[in-house]
Amino acid sequence: MSDFAELKLEGKTYQLPIVVGSENEKAIDIRKLRAETNYVTLDSGYGNTGACKSEITFIDGEKGILRYRGYPIEQLAEKSTFVETAYLLMNSKLPNQVELNDFREMLTRHSLIHEDMLHFYDGYPSTAHPMAILSSMVCSLSSYYPEWLDPHDNAQVAQLMPRVLSKIRTIAAYSYKKSIGQPVIYPKNSLDYCANFLYMMFAVPSEPYEVDEEMVKTLNMLLILHADHEQNCSTSTVRMVGSSDANLFASIAAGILALWGPKHGGANQEVMEMLEEINRNGGDVKKAIAMAKDKNSGFRLMGFGHRVYKNYDPRAKVIKKACDQILAKMNRKDPLLEIAKRLEEAALSDPYFVDRKLYPNVDFYSGVIYRAMGIPTPMFTVMFALGRLPGWLAQWMEMHRDGEGRIDRPRQIYTGESERIYVPMNQRT
Numbered sequence: 001m002s003d004f005a006e007l008k009l010e011g012k013t014y015q016l017p018i019v020v021g022s023e024n025e026k027a028i029d030i031r032k033l034r035a036e037t038n039y040v041t042l043d044s045g046y047g048n049t050g051a052c053k054s055e056i057t058f059i060d061g062e063k064g065i066l067r068y069r070g071y072p073i074e075q076l077a078e079k080s081t082f083v084e085t086a087y088l089l090m091n092s093k094l095p096n097q098v099e100l101n102d103f104r105e106m107l108t109r110h111s112l113i114h115e116d117m118l119h120f121y122d123g124y125p126s127t128a129h130p131m132a133i134l135s136s137m138v139c140s141l142s143s144y145y146p147e148w149l150d151p152h153d154n155a156q157v158a159q160l161m162p163r164v165l166s167k168i169r170t171i172a173a174y175s176y177k178k179s180i181g182q183p184v185i186y187p188k189n190s191l192d193y194c195a196n197f198l199y200m201m202f203a204v205p206s207e208p209y210e211v212d213e214e215m216v217k218t219l220n221m222l223l224i225l226h227a228d229h230e231q232n233c234s235t236s237t238v239r240m241v242g243s244s245d246a247n248l249f250a251s252i253a254a255g256i257l258a259l260w261g262p263k264h265g266g267a268n269q270e271v272m273e274m275l276e277e278i279n280r281n282g283g284d285v286k287k288a289i290a291m292a293k294d295k296n297s298g299f300r301l302m303g304f305g306h307r308v309y310k311n312y313d314p315r316a317k318v319i320k321k322a323c324d325q326i327l328a329k330m331n332r333k334d335p336l337l338e339i340a341k342r343l344e345e346a347a348l349s350d351p352y353f354v355d356r357k358l359y360p361n362v363d364f365y366s367g368v369i370y371r372a373m374g375i376p377t378p379m380f381t382v383m384f385a386l387g388r389l390p391g392w393l394a395q396w397m398e399m400h401r402d403g404e405g406r407i408d409r410p411r412q413i414y415t416g417e418s419e420r421i422y423v424p425m426n427q428r429t
Contacts, residue, residue, distance in 0.1 A: 009037055019050075023058050040411040051236060052402070056089060056394050057228045064311035068228060069093070077318045082223040083107065083193045086390035089228055090161055090397065104192070106162040111187040111196065113167050113174075114144045121178040130382045131260040133175045138168060139253035149247040151400050160248060161393050168252075168389055169193065172382050173200035179378070194219040197386075202374065215373060218326055222366060225315040226384055228391025230308075234258040234265065238392045239399045240408040248396060255392050256385050265384040268367035271303040272377045275336040278343070283335065285342045293352050303364025304347060305357070312359045319365040323372075330372055340368045 004015040005028045014036055017029040027050045034040050043049045058067045066073040069088050076085050080094075087095045087103050095103060117140065124133055141164075142149060148160050174184045177200070185200045195211045198219065203209035229235070238255035242248075259265035278288050292301035306313050327337060344360050347353045370380055 007033075007037075009039065012037075019053075021053075023060070034411070040413070042413050046236075051231055051408070052239065052399065054230070054395070054398060055092065056391070056398060057230045059230050059308055061306075061308040062310050064309055064314050064317075066229075066314045073225065073314050074318055077221050077224050077315075080220075080224060081192075081194075082220045082227070082387075082390075085224045085227050086165060086393075089390045089394040103162060107166040107193055108187075108189050110163040110166045111170050111189075113141070113170055117141075117144070118174070118184065121174060121184075124178070126179065126181075128179070129260075130172070130175045130179060130378055131256060131385070133178075134168075134172055134382055134385060135253045135256040135260070137171045137175070138256060139249055141167065142247055142249040145249075149249075151242065151245055151247060151396075154401070157248070157397060157400075161397070164248060164252065164393065165389055166193075169197050169386060170200065172379075172386055173197055175382065176201055176376075176379055192216075194223070214326070214329060218322055218369065218373065221318065221322055222369065222383070223387035225319060225362060226366075226387030228388070228394065232264065233261070234388065235391060235395050238396050242396045242399055243406065243408040248393075251396050252389070252392055255388075259385055259388065260381055265381045265388075267302065267363040268370070268380045268384065269377055271340075271364050271367040272336065272371060272380070274300075274302040275339050275343075278339050279335050283339055285339060285346050288343065289346050289350060301343075301347070301358070303367070304353065304360055306361045309361070310357055313361045315362040316360055316365055319362055319369065320360070323365045323369050326369060326372055334371065337368060337372060340364070 003018055005018055007014045007016055014033075016033070019027045019029050021027075030041055041049070056069065058070070059065065068076060068085065069092060071088070071094075076088075080088075083104060084095060084100060087100065091099075117137065120137060120140065121133070145160075145163075148156060148163075150156055170187060177184045183205060185203045185205070187196050188199055191199055191211065195216045198211055198215055199209060231239075234255040237258040238251045241254040242251040246254075262270050278285065281287070288299070288301070291297040291299035327341075344364070347358065347360065353359075366384075367377075367380055370383060371377070375383060
């Protein structure tokens with residue numbers, strides 16, 4: 001294959017370099033296109049645009065492949081922990097025992113937030129969405145750590161990464177406690193990352209709380225499955241904001257806000273809201289399936305299909321197995337969970353969905369499991385953010401170290417009015 005692609009414009013031929021990735025992904029390098037031709041490319045939604053080169057995550061949507069730093073997601077979900085996977089994403093390799101112990105120690109040592117920040121929670125109304133609180137609290141961290149804002153100090157950034165990973169977990173748990181009117185529960189140094197989060201979420205001062213190891217295992221798996229997903233909307237936002245040399249706190253807060261959207265991280269919340277609607281209408285799954293196939297019904301089957309995966313989402317395969325196990329173990333009689341299981345069975349056996357590869361995705365199953373674990377629907381997107389955090393941190397760090405140092409600045413095709421003459425007020429009709 002030639003190392004160049006040819007582009008013919010206005011009687012001239014231009015050679016554009018071809019870039020090949022380590023998994024044989026191919027791209028046409030158009031970085032000099034405008035300078036040489038005065039043309040730009042138009043790609044609404046950036047579905048065919050490679051915004052960067054990255055060593056972090058590989059996805060093959062046609063084959064249903066997802067790998068972090070070369071490791072298949074199935075292996076990490078089964079054998080790894082969220083903390084180990086976070087280390088892998090941020091440091092390019094799995095840690096040895098000493099490195100893992102040191103990383104865990106930093107997460108433990110930096111789990112508390114400044115006590116003054118607790119007063120911030122008092123200013124939010126009870127109706128505040130946890131994502132609004134999470135994003136603003138994360139941005140506020142920059143006020144308390146002004147000496148940690150230089151994105152080009154590599155030693156400082158390396159120290160900051162585990163601090164952010166640990167403190168955002170605490171902020172998320174405190175947000176939930178404040179939303180239900182309970183006192184915050186301080187982290188316990190004897191517990192690991194996921195166990196500590198569950199403890200801060202569900203313990204109360206008036207009685208002892210025993211962390212369920214099955215819950216810890218499930219939470220590790222859920223967070224690993226969400227830890228990174230290439231250049232999605234929120235990750236691209238983190239990179240774009242970071243490209244302006246905004247500090248890490250501001251960049252992560254921007255990613256949280258991007259994730260909040262129902263087309264992105266809010267999808268698992270929409271799954272549960274859809275199940276609630278079906279339940280209110282009598283729990284008729286066959287009717288819901290029929291409405292989903294009717295373009296004029298206005299009803300959408302949330303949690304099925306994926307923009308990237310044209311095969312079964314590999315994360316959904318892992319999470320479905322865990323979903324079946326935890327629901328069987330908990331033996332919870334929840335009408336929404338029952339509807340979810342019947343909806344899944346109906347869709348997987350219906351040619352309409354099978355032919356269009358509209359398989360249940362990770363959002364469908366994660367919402368079901370989180371509900372079974374006792375995590376309320378408004379917290380689902382916060383859980384997504386907590387899981388995606390290592391990926392954001394790794395991507396932000398990689399963006400700063402790739403050597404280009406360019407601020408992201410997409411072009412546009414202007415479609416508005418041509419030049420017009422300003423008309424004084426008394427002459428306008």
